Amino acid sequence: MGIAFWIVAALTIAGSLAAVLFRNLVHCALALTVAFAGLALLFLQLDAQFAGFVQILVYVGAVAILVVFAILLTRSSETPKDGGVFSTTWLAGLVIAAAIFAVLGWALLQSLAGLAQQSATPSVTVQQIGNALMGRYVLPLEIVASLLTAALIGAVIVALHEKKQEAE
Amino acid sequence: MMTPLAGYLLVAALLFAIGLAGALTRRNAIIVLIGIELMLNAANLNLIAFWRYGPHPEALTGMMFAIFSIAVAAAEAAVGLGLVISIHRHAQTTDLDQMNRMKG
16 A cells, blocks of 8 residues: 555545535536546556546546536526525435445455455556457447447437427 | 555545435535546446456456446436536526426
């Protein structure tokens, strides 16, 4: 467990905490980007170079931009005047989240002895990943391709629908 | 003494709990989607960590699972944010406490 792991882990946790705690939504989106970048660094530390760069491309590049556009289009960057930013049932939600974390932490503590120690760095090249995607995993790849197409067309239709009716 | 795998699993558990707390306690629909994204990312971190410290990393199963999970999460984010924009146009709010009707 190097010092680099703890620095990146603290950055990721701080970014995600800020993303759900800040009052201003634009600040939340920026903190979310920090959390995604920290996760990409964690993937790189785990010798998963391809997953790390995919994380940067998809999350830091695309999902963060989508979130910023949604904030822009819904004009929700200003904090609400009435009451806080938290729901009326925030206490129940917090208790549920704390209970889930307690269960996960308990399971982790119970299995500490059985977890693997240091293992040799796996040497996985992008060529191997491409071969696996085109060979063994070709059917899931095709399904994900059609899912992405359907999701993007569906998102555009859902976001445009009301406007079309008003124009008629 | 913590093994590296335990450290990554602990970070993933914390991220999941933070995402769940955000999704359950915030009023704004966009922050709820941010919380869901954080939970999906925590699952991805678990998959990659188990792939790295598992007995057969050369089989690439955990890596493939994480890559497909990232693709599905991207589709989910696009549709979810499209729905939020659509609801905002319909109800003029993204406050989940005010969305208490199923009739339009």
